[in-house]
Amino acid sequence: xxxxxxxxxxxxxxxxxxxxxxxxxxxxxxxxxxxxxxxxxxxxxxxxxxxxxxxxxxxxxxxxxxxxxxxxxxxxxxxxx
Amino acid sequence: xxxxxxxxxxxxxxxxxxxxxxxxxxxxxxxxxxxxxxxxxxxxxxxxxxxxxxxxxxxxxxxxxxxxxxxxxxxxxxxxxxxxxxxxxxxxxxxxxxxxxxxxxxxxxxxxxxxxxxxxxxxxxxxxxxxxxxxxxxxxxxxxxxxxxxxxxxxxxxx
Amino acid sequence: xxxxxxxxxxxxxxxxxxxxxxxxxxxxxxxxxxxxxxxxxxxxxxxxxxxxxxxxxxxxxxxxxxxxxxxxxxxxxxxxxxxxxxxxxxxxxxxxxxxxxxxxxxxxxxxxxxxxxxxxxxxxxxxxxxxxxxxxxxxxxxxxxxxxxxxxxxxxxxxxxxxxxxxxxxxxxxxxxxxxxxxxxxxxxxxxxxxxxxxxxxxxxxxxxxxxxxxxxxxxxxxxxxxxxxxxxxxxxxxxxxxxxxxxxxxxxxxxxxxxxxxxxxxxxxxxxxxxxxxxxxxxxxxxxxxxxxxxxxxxxxxxxxxxxxxxxxxxxxxxxxxxxxxxxxxxxxxxxxxxxxxxxxxxxxxxxxxxxxxxxxxxxxxxxxxxxxxxxxxxxxxxxxxxxxxxxxxxxxxxxxxxxxxxxxxxxxxxxxxxxxxxxxxxxxxxxxxxxxxxxxxxxxxxxxxxxxxxxxxxxxxxxxxxxxxxxxxxxxxxxxxxxxxxxxxxxxxxxxxxxxxxxxxxxxxxxxxxxxxxxxxxxxxxxxxxxxxxxxxxxxxxxxxxxxxxxxxxxxxxxxxxxxxxxxxxxxxxxxxxxxxxxxxxxxxxxxxxxxxxxxxxxxxxxxxxxxxxxxxxxxxxxxxxxxxxxxxxxxxxxxxxxxxxxxxxxxxxxxxxxxxxxxxxxxxxxxxxxxxxxxxxxxxxxxxxxxxxxxxxxxxxxxxxxxxxxxxxxxxxxxxxxxxxxxxxxxxxxxxxxxxxxxxx
Numbered sequence: 007x008x009x010x011x012x013x014x015x016x017x018x019x020x021x022x023x024x025x026x027x028x029x030x031x032x033x034x035x036x037x038x039x040x041x042x043x044x045x046x047x048x049x050x051x052x053x054x055x056x057x058x059x060x061x062x063x064x065x066x067x068x069x070x071x072x073x074x075x076x077x078x079x080x081x082x083x084x085x086x087x
Numbered sequence: 088x089x090x091x092x093x094x095x096x097x098x099x100x101x102x103x104x105x106x107x108x109x110x111x112x113x114x115x116x117x118x119x120x121x122x123x124x125x126x127x128x129x130x131x132x133x134x135x136x137x138x139x140x141x142x143x144x145x146x147x148x149x150x151x152x153x154x155x156x157x158x159x160x161x162x163x164x165x166x167x168x169x170x171x172x173x174x175x176x177x178x179x180x181x182x183x184x185x186x187x188x189x190x191x192x193x194x195x196x197x198x199x200x201x202x203x204x205x206x207x208x209x210x211x212x213x214x215x216x217x218x219x220x221x222x223x224x225x226x227x228x229x230x231x232x233x234x235x236x237x238x239x240x241x242x243x244x245x246x
Numbered sequence: 247x248x249x250x251x252x253x254x255x256x257x258x259x260x261x262x263x264x265x266x267x268x269x270x271x272x273x274x275x276x277x278x279x280x281x282x283x284x285x286x287x288x289x290x291x292x293x294x295x296x297x298x299x300x301x302x303x304x305x306x307x308x309x310x311x312x313x314x315x316x317x318x319x320x321x322x323x324x325x326x327x328x329x330x331x332x333x334x335x336x337x338x339x340x341x342x343x344x345x346x347x348x349x350x351x352x353x354x355x356x357x358x359x360x361x362x363x364x365x366x367x368x369x370x371x372x373x374x375x376x377x378x379x380x381x382x383x384x385x386x387x388x389x390x391x392x393x394x395x396x397x398x399x400x401x402x403x404x405x406x407x408x409x410x411x412x413x414x415x416x417x418x419x420x421x422x423x424x425x426x427x428x429x430x431x432x433x434x435x436x437x438x439x440x441x442x443x444x445x446x447x448x449x450x451x452x453x454x455x456x457x458x459x460x461x462x463x464x465x466x467x468x469x470x471x472x473x474x475x476x477x478x479x480x481x482x483x484x485x486x487x488x489x490x491x492x493x494x495x496x497x498x499x500x501x502x503x504x505x506x507x508x509x510x511x512x513x514x515x516x517x518x519x520x521x522x523x524x525x526x527x528x529x530x531x532x533x534x535x536x537x538x539x540x541x542x543x544x545x546x547x548x549x550x551x552x553x554x555x556x557x558x559x560x561x562x563x564x565x566x567x568x569x570x571x572x573x574x575x576x577x578x579x580x581x582x583x584x585x586x587x588x589x590x591x592x593x594x595x596x597x598x599x600x601x602x603x604x605x606x607x608x609x610x611x612x613x614x615x616x617x618x619x620x621x622x623x624x625x626x627x628x629x630x631x632x633x634x635x636x637x638x639x640x641x642x643x644x645x646x647x648x649x650x651x652x653x654x655x656x657x658x659x660x661x662x663x664x665x666x667x668x669x670x671x672x673x674x675x676x677x678x679x680x681x682x683x684x685x686x687x688x689x690x691x692x693x694x695x696x697x698x699x700x701x702x703x704x705x706x707x708x709x710x711x712x713x714x715x716x717x718x719x720x721x722x723x724x725x726x727x728x729x730x731x732x733x734x735x736x737x738x739x740x741x742x743x744x745x746x747x748x749x750x751x752x753x754x755x756x757x758x759x760x761x762x763x764x765x766x767x768x769x770x771x772x773x774x775x776x777x778x779x780x781x782x783x784x785x786x787x788x789x790x791x792x793x794x795x796x797x798x799x800x801x802x803x804x805x806x807x808x809x810x811x812x813x814x815x816x817x818x819x820x821x822x823x824x825x826x827x828x829x830x831x832x833x834x835x836x837x838x839x840x841x842x843x844x845x846x847x848x849x850x851x852x853x854x855x856x857x858x859x860x861x862x863x864x865x866x867x868x869x870x871x872x873x874x875x876x877x878x879x880x881x882x883x884x885x886x887x888x889x890x891x892x893x894x895x896x897x898x899x900x901x902x903x904x905x906x907x908x909x910x911x912x913x914x915x916x917x918x919x920x921x922x923x924x925x926x927x928x929x930x931x932x933x934x935x936x937x938x939x940x941x942x943x944x945x946x947x948x949x950x951x952x953x954x955x956x957x958x959x960x961x962x963x964x965x966x967x968x969x970x971x972x973x974x975x976x977x978x979x980x981x982x983x984x985x986x987x988x989x990x991x992x993x994x
Contacts, residue, residue, distance in 0.1 A: 011655055013416055013417065013418035013655075014417045014418050014419060015403065015405075015415060015416050015417035015418070016403075018405065046402070049401065049402035050401075050402050050403055053331075053401055053402070058655065058656035060656075060657070060659070061652075061656045061657045061658055061659040062656075062659060062843060062844075062845065062943075063656070063694055063845075064697075064841070064843060065696075065698065065841065066699065066841045067841055067843070077656060077657060079654075079655040079656045081582070081654065081655070081656075082416065082578035082579070082582070083578075084579075084694060084696060084761070085576065085579065085609055085613055085760075085761070086502070086609060086612070086613065086693075086694075086695070086696045086760045086761025086762060086763065086953060087445075087501055087502025087503075087505070087609035087610050087611040087612060087613050087760055087761070087953055
């Protein structure tokens with residue numbers, strides 16, 4: 007089980023929760039698990055997000071291994087100039 | 088529109104070209120003479136990226152028509168180094184990291200050279216005001232000013 | 247390796263050699279976007295909407311097409327249909343469809359044998375418009391009865407019932423915000439506004455594109471990222487990406503504005519229609535300002551709770567931003583950065599991305615961060631005034647350290663904010679005496695930085711020199727910094743390494759030079775690539791010596807037996823290995839690809855002293871100090887350059903620059919005379935201090951340094967102006983007219 011922190015306006019898709027738990031060993035499994043448990047998150051997650059793992063904000067690391075030890079946040083997609 | 092034959096001197100060499108009367112000197116330098124070192128940043132005389140000298144006077148070549156160049160002597164960035172020998176300003180700009188993207192650099196070098204010919208010992212304020220017509224968006228001007236001051240000092244020492 | 251360990255071993259990293267492209271750039275030889283020509287080349291001109299919002303009833307191109315020398319005219323009808331999402335947005339912005347959405351929106355393009363002819367023919371394209379009501383201000387655009395830019399543009403984040411122009415909505419935070427405010431001794435709330443500004447690169451967008459009816463094409467273009475140009479152009483035109491080869495020119499500044507497409511696909515569409523002749527498009531400055539991406543404008547409510555001793559108890563930010571007629575205002579990043587410097591047990595952020603009739607915004611150096619900092623760092627300073635607290639002490643008291651929970655959620659890794667604030671405090675500028683009408687302002691700024699998709703290769707040449715191929719265009723000296731790191735890893739002189747920025751056909755996908763990533767990401771990948779080549783050179787030496795490869799180590803540009811047990815052989819230099827590599831197994835090279843992790847965030851703190859003329863309201867900058875954590879400065883002169891350049895862009899944003907629209911929604915200042923960026927005589931020297939708290943995620947400790955510097959000037963100048971003349975400016979720019987009005991209002 008990994009604990010995932012969502013931004014709070016997503017709670018309308020997650021029965022009011024901003025911290026949700028899913029069974030996952032990779033970022034992709036986590037996102038798939040979130041979508042399966044909370045279908046309303048699908049369009050948001052598919053539109054592009056970043057994932058912060060232990061403070062590091064990453065794009066495009068779907069196969070990165072994660073575990074219950076990691077601090078995980080879903081963030082808006084990072085962009086730079 | 089029929090073209091006009093223009094004969095002039097560019098970087099100490101005689102040149103000739105056919106100019107549409109609507110073309111600027113900058114257009115003629117770049118498109119007819121292949122001298123693309125002078126840049127267009129605005130086309131309205133506000134940015135100085137197209138700075139050249141005409142008979143020793145610093146101008147924005149986007150504000151002068153090409154057909155007006157007949158019989159003049161024009162100096163561009165391409166004429167600044169003597170063969171392989173860089174002008175002290177060119178050397179100091181590299182040494183001081185006085186450019187990042189480098190797009191404004193040709194115009195600033197031409198303008199700074201013109202300043203040092205008129206005033207070999209400019210103060211920082213004089214350099215800043217002389218170059219106020221040359222926009223640089225990358226550097227914040229700090230290293231440009233230092234490079235010009237350092238080049239001026241070296242040139243005074245050599246004189 | 248510990249910091250001091252590494253420092254003592256470094257031979258090239260941290261030095262200031264001449265940049266490899268220096269000679270080209272001081273002699274006029276460097277070739278930028280508009281400096282190209284090709285046989286049979288045509289020139290293009292773009293027809294643009296003079297209306298902020300209008301339905302396009304009819305476009306008649308027949309008169310333009312009839313002009314001798316005109317070879318092609320394109321409109322939206324020449325583009326494929328059926329695109330969705332951001333691909334549709336890009337296509338719609340490249341060429342208007344049913345509606346023109348802003349003043350300057352492209353509606354047609356013409357290619358002809360000369361530039362003058364193309365411009366004449368463009369005038370002959372007849373467009374019939376039905377003018378629609380428009381809106382350009384974010385607070386107007388978010389009203390329920392505002393003109394609707396586009397129905398159905400909102401994404402799934404927007405709850406039912408929000409105004410039609412809200413296309414993205416977000417809330418995030420932690421703790422108990424009301425309890426936090428209840429704990430405070432002082433709670434203040436204010437609204438702050440920033441106007442849109444432009445990146446203001448001196449080189450206008452320029453490209454030359456060629457596309458045959460076989461779908462194979464080439465482009466030469468001034469861009470921060472040629473793979474992005476390829477991907478976006480291919481999407482907009484329905485091409486296969488690999489059939490389009492994109493070569494980056496030298497780039498005359500970008501600052502985020504050249505990370506996307508504007509007129510580039512038009513060169514390809516025109517070329518295809520003109521029988522495959524190359525087509526060059528060079529934007530005018532007015533086109534750049536009207537139709538390429540400026541940044542967003544913002545309206546921001548901020549509320550902060552503070553105890554008497556300066557401890558922050560809670561903060562709340564509600565930001566509204568318009569980024570033009572398309573989604574993408576950086577309201578998310580603005581919120582993430584606004585309070586990032588401070589420990590906040592209770593915090594709430596709310597953001598709205600709003601459509602308006604303005605050009606599609608593009609990234610601009612630390613997108614969003616300057617606006618957020620202006621609001622948050624201004625209010626923080628106002629509260630220090632009210633409580634009689636030292637603004638630097640309050641910032642230090644609340645400053646985040648490694649392991650602290652950030653305002654946006656995750657905990658921080660290695661960061662150097664405390665070290666940065668200490669260095670600011672200890673700088674002599676902070677002790678300089680101030681006279682009448684003079685004031686000092688400080689502020690902090692934050693940017694995440696970004697690793698991103700990166701592909702680099704390197705190869706050893708026959709003479710023992712090295713070449714590195716990168717896909718991140720060099721805007722500010724990254725060839726030099728990457729060459730320094732490669733030289734360091736190989737143990738050969740800097741001058742023996744050549745770094746080339748190569749075209750899309752030569753490497754895997756690379757993200758642009760954005761997110762402060764070129765030196766971090768291409769540099770890290772260059773070091774990884776070099777380590778592969780070193781491993782191969784050690785294998786070659788091992789084979790020559792007849793020992794195991796593990797018994798060979800690389801140092802000072804040569805293979806050495808790793809210890810006395812490995813055997814007694816003289817070192818084999820890179821030259822000795824390279825000269826016979828053709829006989830010992832062939833080319834020696836290395837490559838590295840990945841979404842690079844290990845990125846290190848960068849905090850900065852600025853201090854500015856100003857004098858405000860009470861008669862005119864003009865602000866003069868007396869001295870300016872930038873302190874920022876670079877992790878490690880590979881080429882310190884170019885790090886300083888990023889600090890200075892970023893600060894001056896922020897100064898322009900704070901004091902002068904703004905998009906001015908008239909009541910018809912037409913941009914009133916699309917020339918540099920009226921859109922006035924800082925000039926040399928506006929400024930003093932910009933003092934810098936490079937703080938080095940190494941980033942553990944990079945082989946040499948690099949953090950990105952490019953973006954953070956634009957952020958602190960906005961609030962630092964507002965804070966300095968208050969300290970000089972007592973007025974608090976909450977609307978940018980703080981132009982003389984506005985400052986004078988505020989002084990007069992204060993004096994009654």
